[in-house]
Structure formats: C-alpha cells, structure tokens
Amino acid sequence: MTMTVDLDLCQNHGQCVYAAPEVFAFDEDEILTYQPEPPESQHDKVRAAVAACPVRAIRLVGES
Amino acid sequence: MSPLRRIVVVGASLAGLRAAEALRRSGYAGELVLVGDEPHLPYDRPPLTKQFLNDGWRPEQTALPVAPGLDATWRLGVPVTRLDVSAHAVHLADGARLHYDGAVLATGARARPWPGPTTPTGVHTIRGLDDAIQVAKALPHAGRLLIVGAGFLGGEVAAAARALGVPATLVESQDWPLLAPAGPHVGRFVAALHRAHGVDLRLGVRVRDFTGNARGELTGAELTDGTNVEADLAVLALGAKPNIEWLAGSGLITDGGLVCDEYCRPLWDDGRPAPDVVAAGDLARWPHPLAGNELISLGHWSNAVEQATAAAQTLLQPDTTPGYRPVPSFWSDLYGVRMRSVGLPHLADVSAVIEHDDSKHRLVVTYHRNGQLIGALTANRTSRLAPFRAEFQRHLSGTHPSALPA
Ligand SMILES: Cc1cc2nc3c(=O)[nH]c(=O)nc-3n(C[C@H](O)[C@H](O)[C@H](O)COP(=O)(O)OP(=O)(O)OC[C@H]3O[C@@H](n4cnc5c(N)ncnc54)[C@H](O)[C@@H]3O)c2cc1C
Ligand code: SF4
Numbered sequence: 001m002t003m004t005v006d007l008d009l010c011q012n013h014g015q016c017v018y019a020a021p022e023v024f025a026f027d028e029d030e031i032l033t034y035q036p037e038p039p040e041s042q043h044d045k046v047r048a049a050v051a052a053c054p055v056r057a058i059r060l061v062g063e064s
Numbered sequence: 065m066s067p068l069r070r071i072v073v074v075g076a077s078l079a080g081l082r083a084a085e086a087l088r089r090s091g092y093a094g095e096l097v098l099v100g101d102e103p104h105l106p107y108d109r110p111p112l113t114k115q116f117l118n119d120g121w122r123p124e125q126t127a128l129p130v131a132p133g134l135d136a137t138w139r140l141g142v143p144v145t146r147l148d149v150s151a152h153a154v155h156l157a158d159g160a161r162l163h164y165d166g167a168v169l170a171t172g173a174r175a176r177p178w179p180g181p182t183t184p185t186g187v188h189t190i191r192g193l194d195d196a197i198q199v200a201k202a203l204p205h206a207g208r209l210l211i212v213g214a215g216f217l218g219g220e221v222a223a224a225a226r227a228l229g230v231p232a233t234l235v236e237s238q239d240w241p242l243l244a245p246a247g248p249h250v251g252r253f254v255a256a257l258h259r260a261h262g263v264d265l266r267l268g269v270r271v272r273d274f275t276g277n278a279r280g281e282l283t284g285a286e287l288t289d290g291t292n293v294e295a296d297l298a299v300l301a302l303g304a305k306p307n308i309e310w311l312a313g314s315g316l317i318t319d320g321g322l323v324c325d326e327y328c329r330p331l332w333d334d335g336r337p338a339p340d341v342v343a344a345g346d347l348a349r350w351p352h353p354l355a356g357n358e359l360i361s362l363g364h365w366s367n368a369v370e371q372a373t374a375a376a377q378t379l380l381q382p383d384t385t386p387g388y389r390p391v392p393s394f395w396s397d398l399y400g401v402r403m404r405s406v407g408l409p410h411l412a413d414v415s416a417v418i419e420h421d422d423s424k425h426r427l428v429v430t431y432h433r434n435g436q437l438i439g440a441l442t443a444n445r446t447s448r449l450a451p452f453r454a455e456f457q458r459h460l461s462g463t464h465p466s467a468l469p470a
Pocket of ligand 1: 078080101395
C-alpha cells in the first residue's frame, strides 16, 4: 500500500491521527507527517483514516 | 445473509449517505431507497459557511461523492410525511407509500428561524446549499452584514465577510461568543480574533427587531440596548432544531431530538426500542457514558458519519453490534485559526487554559465536570488533542454496554 496526503487540502482535522496514530502524526509546527508506505498491519487503520478525513485529503495510490 | 429485502433511508444527506454506504459495505444486497426533501444529491454542509462564502466555491464542489457501486434508488425533492412502524411503511408527500424491511431515519436538523412573525428580505439562515447560494451572491455587494448569534456558524460567516472586506456586525446575547459550547476562555480568545479582524462585536445584547424600507428590504436592526445597526444583509445563526415533526403520531419519543438507545434504535413511548428502525446524525439523541449516560445530541460532522455506520450495523447484525460510544469531535475554522475539539466541552462546569500564545493564535483548553476530564479544545494546536482523545477512548472502552435488550 502506498499513500499520499494532499497537504494543500489537509486542514489539520486530525481524524487520521485518531484513526491510525502509528501512521499519522503532527510535528512541532503542526504539519501533518505520515508514513507513505505503512506496514500491512496498519492497512485497515489507514483505510479507516481515508474514510474519516473530512476533506478527503488522503489518497491510496493504486486503489480506487 | 440478512433477510431484509428493502431498506428505506429517510434524509439524503451526510448521515443517510454514510448509512447507505455502510449497509453495502456490510454486504447488504437488497433494494436501497434514499428519500430526501432537498432536490440535491448529498452535499457537504461545513464548506457552506467557509470556502463557499469566501473562496468562490461552486455548488458542485460541495458534493459528497457517491460510489457507483451504491446501487440506490433516489427519491429526491419529496419529503416523507409519516412513519408507520407497525405497518413497516413510510408515506411520501407525493402520495406514495413505501414498505420497508428496515428503515434508517436521518432527517437531521434545520436552522432555528427568527421568532418574530416576519423578516424583511435580506434576512437569511444558512443550513442548506440553496441558502448558501443566496448569501454568497449577496455578500460581496453588501454595505454591511449583520450576523445574529456568535456561535460557530455565526463566527464563520463573520470571518467570511471580513475576508471579502465587507463590514460586519456580530450580535450575541451572551457575554462571550461560543460561551455555551466552549466556555469563557475560548470566548475571550474568539472575541479578540473577531475584533482584530475589524468585526463590530456586540456582546450581551439581542436584536429586538429588524427594520425595513417601503419595499420590504432590510435596512438594519434595533438592539435591546437601544442602539441601531444599519445593515442590508443579515444572517441568523441561532442554532439548529431537529427535524422530528414528521414523526408525530409514530409513537416514537421525540423530545429535543429522536430519542434512541445506545444501539441507535428509536424508543417507543414505553421505553422499548422500535423494531427494524434505526436513526443517525443531527436528528438523534442517545445516552452517552461520557455524559454519565444522559441523552446527548451532537450537531457534528464526524458524529453523523460514525453514528450512521453504527446504525447500519444494528439494522443488519442486531446481535453482535457493540453499542455506539464515540469520542465526539468537532472542528471550526475562524480567520485561518483551526479550532478542534474532542469530548463534550459544552457539558463542563469548569475549564482550564493549558497553553495560550496570542502571537501564534494558539490555545489549549481542558474541560471538566464533577472533577473529571470531559473535553479538550485546541486552536492551531491539533497535535495536542491526540492524547486527550486517547484518554477518552480508554475510558469509553472500559464502559461495557449491557447486553442488547430485545
Ligand atoms: C453551515 C454549516 C456548517 C457546518 N460546519 C461544521 C463544521 O465545521 N464542523 C462540524 O463538525 N460540523 C459542521 N456542521 C454540522 C454538520 O454539517 C452536520 O452535523 C451534518 O450535516 C449532519 O448530517 P445529517 O445527515 O444528520 O443531517 P442533515 O445534514 O441536516 O441532513 C438531513 C437531510 O434530511 C432532509 N430531511 C429533513 N426532513 C425530511 C423529511 N421529512 N423527508 C425527507 N427528507 C428530510 C433534510 O432536508 C436534509 O437534506 C455544519 C453545518 C452547517 C449547516
Ligand atoms: S484527517 Fe485529513 S485533514 Fe485531517 S489531518 Fe488527516 S489528512 Fe489532514
């Protein structure tokens, strides 16, 4: 699984951080950071994060 | 597989759409009908007081994507007028009667109207796309915008006006903006933001009445402190009222919302859950452990999404559904300041400032009730919210729901 977050769209809602805290986090400057290739064990949580993002900023590459 | 052959969703907006999607995700293969009184396919409301007013968004940009695999029948532009639980049927305003095996009630809420008999033209509420289109059209040309109510929506409308350079007066009957939902610390912080952006903020006063010219167009308003405000455009942001009137006579309890149990099942007058019906979104009230199992309703985006999923599960797998105990979360954007909350700040008896930095417009506030943490709100500090959210999650997973009563 490869994932991108459109940081121009991202509004720091943090819903992805709640859904998959091992994959998404905010740095000290409140910028979202994430693992673009999360391990298998995180895939369900990442899909939950995609659905929870109010601005649909998270894209799974190669999945529709 | 489930024996349900037709599920009818009443209310074709965020909660209705997400319930329909959850039903399909869980393998429901029967007929799916969504009935909505608005003529539009589902769209997103939060942008209506944000990007739609000051970023020139077109109506299509608010659309909520509908997956092609949803395979639903849409009955749009027609209200449901009656629910007959024993007959398993809903009645539509066009005379149609739809039988259902399962029903999802998601009729949301509407804007609280002006309590007086009439208002001049130029006075609007913003709940739906059609309202927002009218305000967006008038706003750039307005001489002055008057906003009644400095809650989240009213604040966002004021910010949109200022972003367009339109003079704005914001009238709030409480001593601070957002006092009821977020307390005095946030109120003071937000009042300063409004004033820094040139909003004429009037606190502790009410609009007594609107004034109009001979053509019936808005000219301004009289306030209870005896002053007058000149304005040619006004937005009422007086809160929301649940759309429950159509449920009169259904035998379900409608008391400030459709009263449900923690499995999203509406309750009969005698307290038993009604069969084969579930509810979700702004319409619903249900007991929440964070509130000591008092009934709450949440007019929040995330709740509509999460409750819709839970409700769909109750309908399809009533025996294994875990009970709906979300960590409430809410957001609002004001002058580019990102306000985010978790928990139930509006139920707090005290709040405390953990961090406050005016230069970066940062704020972290915690909320407590009977000495217990009940919520947290941050401004430009979303990173600080995750630990609070995790704590609520731990607390809620320790509260076990009773076995699903019949
Ligand atoms: C302007 C605005 C800004 C917002 N901003 C935020 C925000 O920043 N953050 C946040 O968390 N939340 C925000 N919200 C709240 C969020 O949009 C709502 O919580 C969400 O829309 C609730 O979804 P719902 O489907 O339960 O209800 P609704 O969206 O109200 O949808 C209910 C639908 O049912 C229809 N209906 C009603 N009665 C009938 C009937 N008898 N028959 C058929 N159809 C009927 C209604 O017309 C409507 O289409 C905002 C809301 C508004 C209005
Ligand atoms: S949920 Fe979406 S908007 Fe929020 S932080 Fe994550 S990517 Fe950004």
